[in-house]
Amino acid sequence: MATNPLYYSTKYSRQVAASCPTLTTDKYMDGYNRTRSLVNVMIGVANEVARLAISDGIDAIKKAGLYKQKTKQLCNETVRRQEEYESVHNSNFGDRLGLWLDYLDGTEEEYRKHIFILYNAVKMALDKRQQKNTELKAILECGLICAKLAVGQFDALMRDMREKYGVDYTQIFIKGRYTNPLYSWHKVCDIYVQTDDPDEVIDLNEDANLRMATDVLAKKLNDPDLINRLGKHAIEMNMELAKKYVSEQDLRDLGVEE
Secondary structure: OOOOOOOOOOOOOHHHHHHOOOOOOEEEEEEHHHHHHHHHHHHHHHHHHHHHHHHHHHHHHOOOOOOHHHHHHHHHHHHHHHHHHHEEEEEEEEEHHHHHHHHHHHHHHHHHHHHHHHHHHHHHHHOOOOOOOHHHHHHHHHHHHHHHHHHHHHHHHHHHHHHHHHHOOOOHHHHHHOHHHHHHHHHHHHOOOOOOOOOOOOOOOOOOHHHHHHHHHHHHHHOHHHHHHHHHHHHHHHHHHHHHHOOOOHHHHHHOOO
């Protein structure tokens, strides 16, 4: 593993030592490695769920004949920023990239139903308020909610690691935060997710069903059983590679059969 740029750099090491006088190199690296692992997997999954939901929104825009001019530009910008994130994220895996891609295949299968439930909750909330064109509005808003959840997952993880290790690792892993795709997709939603009456205000946070659907998805993004199940699937698809990186005990704990 390459030397971590924060702890060992001339520029930052004194700042770290001053702010965390009891911090040892071993503790710092333990926190770094733990954070990196969780960013790669848990944040990677949350960002993939956001990508899936936003991709659905872009497809809906195309079907509605709205994929042109400013909208096309913003959609392309969102996709480009997603690809920039993926390029950085995928580079973390090296020869394990195939393992990660199989992990993502399982992610889509597991989370598609929760994205659909969230979409239905948004649509029902808009239908109750007698809005028009609720299918398109709901699918775009669903992508926005998923992107916000991804950002929230990242921020929550950084808070947890800061509390546990006494170090803020945010800037080291900031490229894993779904900030840029969220920003671009928000601009798409600003165009189409509007109330029919400009003077009307709808606060979707007040809808109990939508809150529940969002909470369920957020919990699923943190569900260790689900994450382990995805990991088991990916490992079974790549047994020879997995044996290089996963201990026999971990394989047994996951219930992987060789």
